[in-house]
Amino acid sequence: xxxxxxxxxxxxxxxxMVIGGVMxxxxxxPVHSALALIVALLAQASIYLMLYAPxxxxxxxxxxxxxxxxxxxxxxxxxxxxxxxxxxxxxxQWVVGLIAATALGGLLIAVYTKGTNIFPEHALSVVENDNxxxxxxxxxxxxxxxxxxxxxxxxxxxxxxxxxxxxxx
Amino acid sequence: MExxxxxxxxxxxxxxxxxxxxxxxxxxxRRNVVIVLMSIELIxxxxxxxxxxxxxMWGGLHGQIFAIFIITDAAAEAAVGLGILIxxxxxxxxxxxxxxxxxxx
Numbered sequence: 001x002x003x004x005x006x007x008x009x010x011x012x013x014x015x016x017m018v019i020g021g022v023m024x025x026x027x028x029x030p031v032h033s034a035l036a037l038i039v040a041l042l043a044q045a046s047i048y049l050m051l052y053a054p055x056x057x058x059x060x061x062x063x064x065x066x067x068x069x070x071x072x073x074x075x076x077x078x079x080x081x082x083x084x085x086x087x088x089x090x091x092x093q094w095v096v097g098l099i100a101a102t103a104l105g106g107l108l109i110a111v112y113t114k115g116t117n118i119f120p121e122h123a124l125s126v127v128e129n130d131n132x133x134x135x136x137x138x139x140x141x142x143x144x145x146x147x148x149x150x151x152x153x154x155x156x157x158x159x160x161x162x163x164x165x166x167x168x169x
Numbered sequence: 170m171e172x173x174x175x176x177x178x179x180x181x182x183x184x185x186x187x188x189x190x191x192x193x194x195x196x197x198x199r200r201n202v203v204i205v206l207m208s209i210e211l212i213x214x215x216x217x218x219x220x221x222x223x224x225x226m227w228g229g230l231h232g233q234i235f236a237i238f239i240i241t242d243a244a245a246e247a248a249v250g251l252g253i254l255i256x257x258x259x260x261x262x263x264x265x266x267x268x269x270x271x272x273x274x
Contacts, residue, residue: 007174007175018188024191025198025199025204030201030203030207053221053225068247087200087265089199090198091266098194101190101194105190112179134230135230135233139237150241154244157244157245162252165252165255165256
């Protein structure tokens with residue numbers, strides 16, 4: 001199936017993601033940051049759809065925008081943000097941080113400009129239907145062991161989160 | 170013009186790099202722990218975008234599987250990180266990361 005207006009939607013969602021990211025790291029109020037992050041995550045789900053990854057897009061919306069961000073909003077509700085809003089928002093080493101990030105960006109630009117011939121020009125033909133079935137087959141077949149490890153990791157994380165957040169165990 | 174209108178893997182990689190840098194800037198410069206954790210989520214999302222783009226490029230699904238595992242890790246990381254944040258807030262009544270200096274010598 002030929003994609004329709006791919007460049008337009010790519011740049012639209014890319015702009016939404018970058019603007020959302022900038023809003024996340026510049027807003028004073030953490031609630032505004034969380035809402036901007038949700039918008040960025042939803043735009044990223046659209047980008048996954050453009051990359052023919054509908055299952056990852058669904059997981060992104062349900063788990064990230066639906067689950068993790070609700071967790072963030074709950075914690076923002078639990079901790080008092082009145083004081084932190086009135087305080088200085090950026091720490092004293094922000095110049096060094098910006099310089100380090102700029103250096104990392106320069107490194108990435110160098111890699112991407114020098115290494116373009118590593119990447120093939122055109123996207124390979126990928127199987128575009130039955131994405132979910134194929135992901136499930138791989139997840140429960142070839143990636144069985146990492147899948148079980150992931151479930152163990154989630155169990156440990158649940159127990160750890162309860163131990164951390166509970167006042168008296 | 171051709172390279173702008175023809176979306177290749179490199180476009181997705183550049184977008185991922187931009188998000189990654191935004192996340193790094195947020196982690197390095199912000200004082201609010203909640204926003205630092207959100208910046209870490211931005212970084213993980215940039216990695217996920219790269220993985221899915223490479224998965225598309227090579228025509229397999231391994232990258233998408235990796236992206237799902239990273240989303241799982243992000244959920245675990247957010248749960249534990251926010252649990253630590255609640256414990257810290259209970260003890261110090263602040264979410265300022267500059268005051269997390271209990272183990273500083």
